[in-house]
Amino acid sequence: MKQIAKEILHQVIKPRNPDTHKYNYGRVLFIGGNQHYGGAAIMSAQAAVNSGAGLVTVACDPINLSSLHSVVPEAVFQDYNDQKSLETIFLKSDVISIGSGLGTEAKSLSLLKMAFELVDHSQILIIDGSAFSLLADNQLNLPPASLILTPHQGEWQRYSGLQIDDQSSENNQKVLSSLSHDPATLVLKKHRTEIYYGNMVWQNTSGNASMATAGMGDTLAGMIAGFVAQFSNHVEAVLAAVYLHGSIGDKLAQKQYVTTPSEIVKQISAEMKSSSI
Numbered sequence: 355m356k357q358i359a360k361e362i363l364h365q366v367i368k369p370r371n372p373d374t375h376k377y378n379y380g381r382v383l384f385i386g387g388n389q390h391y392g393g394a395a396i397m398s399a400q401a402a403v404n405s406g407a408g409l410v411t412v413a414c415d416p417i418n419l420s421s422l423h424s425v426v427p428e429a430v431f432q433d434y435n436d437q438k439s440l441e442t443i444f445l446k447s448d449v450i451s452i453g454s455g456l457g458t459e460a461k462s463l464s465l466l467k468m469a470f471e472l473v474d475h476s477q478i479l480i481i482d483g484s485a486f487s488l489l490a491d492n493q494l495n496l497p498p499a500s501l502i503l504t505p506h507q508g509e510w511q512r513y514s515g516l517q518i519d520d521q522s523s524e525n526n527q528k529v530l531s532s533l534s535h536d537p538a539t540l541v542l543k544k545h546r547t548e549i550y551y552g553n554m555v556w557q558n559t560s561g562n563a564s565m566a567t568a569g570m571g572d573t574l575a576g577m578i579a580g581f582v583a584q585f586s587n588h589v590e591a592v593l594a595a596v597y598l599h600g601s602i603g604d605k606l607a608q609k610q611y612v613t614t615p616s617e618i619v620k621q622i623s624a625e626m627k628s629s630s631i
C-alpha cells in the first residue's frame with residue numbers, strides 16, 4: 355500500500371493559466387440536501403467553490419434555498435423536484451456528486467435512478483452518503499462513467515457486504531472490481547482513509563480525530579468534486595483532495611480540540627496557493 359504524502363499537492367495543483375475563464379474549471383452539480391439534510395449539500399457546495407470549481411449548482415429540496423444562498427451565494431440553486439430543468443443541468447455538468455444529505459425516501463431513490471440513467475462516459479460521478487444505503491437496499495447496477503465512491507466504513511459495510519473487520523485491501527479490491535465494469539475509484543473513509551483504483555491502493559497520512567464532526571465527509575466530497583473538475587488526472591486529483599482535507603485538519607488541530615467543516619473550507623484556497631508555487 356502506498357502512502358499519500360505532501361508531494362501529491364505539488365504534483366496536482368499548478369498555477370492557473372492566465373487566459374482562462376470559469377468554464378475551464380468545471381461545472382459541478384450536487385444532488386442531495388433533502389428536508390432534513392440541507393446542511394450536507396451546502397457544505398459540499400461550499401467546499402467545491404473554495405476548491406476552485408468554475409460553476410457549482412445544488413439540486414436539493416426547495417426548503418434549503420435561502421440557507422444555501424446565505425452561506426454560498428456563488429452556488430446556483432435547482433429545485434430537485436423539477437425534473438426537466440434538473441436533467442438539462444445534469445447533461446451539461448462535468449462532475450456530478452450524488453448522495454450527501456440525499457436521504458433514503460422515495461424521492462431520494464428516484465433521483466439516484468435518474469442519475470444512473472443519465473450519466474455518460476465523459477462525466478465523473480461521485481457517490482456519497484445516503485446513496486450507499488439506497489444501493490444496499492435496491493437492485494441498482496453502477497452506471498458506465500468515471501465513478502468515485504466515497505463511503506465511510508459503515509456505508510461500505512452496508513453496500514459491499516464486508517463487515518468492518520473484513521475490510522482488508524484484498525477483499526475491498528475484489529468487491530470493488532465486481533461492482534463496476536470500468537475501474538472505479540473507492541475512497542474508503544476512516545482514520546487513515548484508503549483509496550483504491552484498479553490494482554493500486556493508497557493510504558492517507560493526514561487527518562486526525564478533531565475532524566470527527568458531522569459534515570466532514572460532505573466537505574471532502576465537495577473538495578474531491580472541485581479537484582476532479584479542474585485537474586486532469588482524476589485519480590491523482592482525488593489523492594490530493596483527500597490529503598489536503600486531512601492536512602488542513604492537522605494544522606488546525608495544533609491549536610484546537612475540534613475542527614469543523616466551515617473552518618476547513620476557509621483554508622482550502624490559501625493551502626492550494628502555497629502548493630502551486
Ligand SMILES: NC(=O)C1=CN([C@@H]2O[C@H](COP(=O)(O)OP(=O)(O)OC[C@H]3O[C@@H](n4cnc5c(N)ncnc54)[C@H](OP(=O)(O)O)[C@@H]3O)[C@@H](O)[C@H]2O)[C@@H](O)CC1
Pocket residue numbers: 390391392393394395453454455456457482483484485487506507508509543544545568569570571572
Ligand atoms: N448537517 C447535515 O445535513 C448532515 C447530513 N449528513 C448526511 O446524513 C446521511 C447519513 O450519514 P451518516 O454518516 O450519519 O450515515 P449513516 O447511514 O447513519 O451511518 C452511520 C453509522 O455508520 C457506522 N459507522 C461505521 N464506521 C463509520 C465511520 N468510519 N464513520 C461514520 N460512521 C461509521 C456508525 O455505526 P456505529 O459505529 O455507531 O455502530 C454510524 O452509526 C448522509 O447523507 C450524510 O451526507 C451527515 O453528513 C451529517 C450532517
Ligand SMILES: Nc1ncnc2c1ncn2[C@@H]1O[C@H](COP(=O)(O)OP(=O)(O)O)[C@@H](O)[C@H]1O
Pocket residue numbers: 483505506543544545546547560561562563564565566567568569570571572573574
Ligand atoms: N479520527 C479521524 N481521523 C482522521 N480522519 C477522520 C477521523 N474521523 C473522521 N475523519 C474524516 O472525516 C470524514 C468523515 O466522513 P463522513 O463520516 O462521511 O462524514 P459526514 O457524513 O458527517 O459528512 C472522513 O473524511 C474521515 O476520514
Ligand SMILES: [Mg+2]
Pocket residue numbers: 482483506571572
Ligand atoms: Mg458521509
